Amino acid sequence: MNNLVLSIFPGIDIMGRAFEEEGYCVVRGPDRLWGGDIKRFHPPAGVFEGVIGGPPCQQFSALRFINKSKPMKWGNLIPEFERVVSEAQPDWFVMENIKAAPLPSVDGYKVDRTLLNNRWLGCSQNRVHRFSFGTKNGAKLVYDVALFESPEWAARVCASGSQKPGATRHEQNKLRFHGWKTAAGLRQSLILQGLPVDLLDDAPFTLKGKHGVIGNAVAMPMARVLAKAVRRATSGFTEKKEVANMNGTLIQIVETEERRGQAKWGRVDTSPTILLNAATEELGEVAHAINHEEGRDKASQEIAETIGVLSRLYNMLWAPQ
Ligand SMILES: C[S@@+](CC[C@H](N)C(=O)[O-])C[C@H]1O[C@@H](n2cnc3c(N)ncnc32)[C@H](O)[C@@H]1O
Secondary structure (H helix, E strand, O other): OOOEEEEEOOOOOHHHHHHHHOOOEEEEOOOHHHOOOHHHOOOOOOOOOEEEEOOOOHHHOHHHHOOOOOOOOOOOOHHHHHHHHHHHOOOEEEEEEOOOOOOOOOOOOEEEEEEEEHHHHOOOEOOEEEEEEEEOOOOOOOOOOOOOOOOOOEOOOEOOEEOOOOOOHHHHOOHHHOOEOOHHHHHHHHHHOOOOOOOOOOOOOOHHHHHHHHHHOOOHHHHHHHHHHHHHHHHHHHHHHHHHHHHHHHHHHHHHHHHHHHHHHOOOOOOHHHHHHHHHHHHHHHHHHHHOOOOHHHHHHHHHHHHHHHHHHHHHHHOOO
């Protein structure tokens, strides 16, 4: 776990921004926005702790039937997401997409899929994303959701523009109130996405382009709970590795103690009773080291010696008669 995250298909990377807030260092891969192409991108293996990304969802969107003559701009790039994960071999990955998109599948990873609605976080915008969380051990994401939904309701912010500012809930569901590419509409979209209204003031995009990148982004509140859930689900990884190392170290010390005790007392320790008494005495040494605050090293040594004696007792009981 090195806190290094690779963000692919970043767009303006609202998702990556939330991972930064969570303490990760986020490195951004190529995007068509600045002439990059995922197809030319090959990450090194074993460098990134995590890979995050939202491949374009246009091909799976219900809105694709509205203007059938419009050609698909990007096509299905989920296989590219899978390839990059496979090359990078991270500890975990998160793929963000819409509900209708296929799940990613990468050899060696189990995928936990969850749907999250921005409204479950107490925000007004109705926006659902599917997050597919891949790990080798099948860890799962648990989100911190709000107790109550917002009494305000707003339709999903779309890349094609905002809803006409001031439109009622009923009107927001009608197509003719969609696609507002105005400065006022952009301001509204930024607020609904949980972003500062001046976020793109210095960005050299057209108004249409700004609507595009904001509508394509993961809502900031969703990205925040996602990053927190990933941190929670994966922080155990380090602890588990430490426990495994600790166990390995303990086993080595105990084996040393077992050999030392056998060499020194092997001829004297001829019955289980003798070994039981020896183990009780050693346990007294553990208590002494702890009660007299002799330090962790001394207490650990006494514990290892106790287990070493018990190990010899075990061998004696199970030794072939
Ligand atoms: C859904 S958006 C990602 C939004 C981002 N996750 C966020 O939170 O802001 C998908 C991005 O994929 C980019 N894209 C499309 N085709 C691409 C390609 N061939 N290589 C790299 N990026 C591509 C688009 O330009 C777009 O910015």
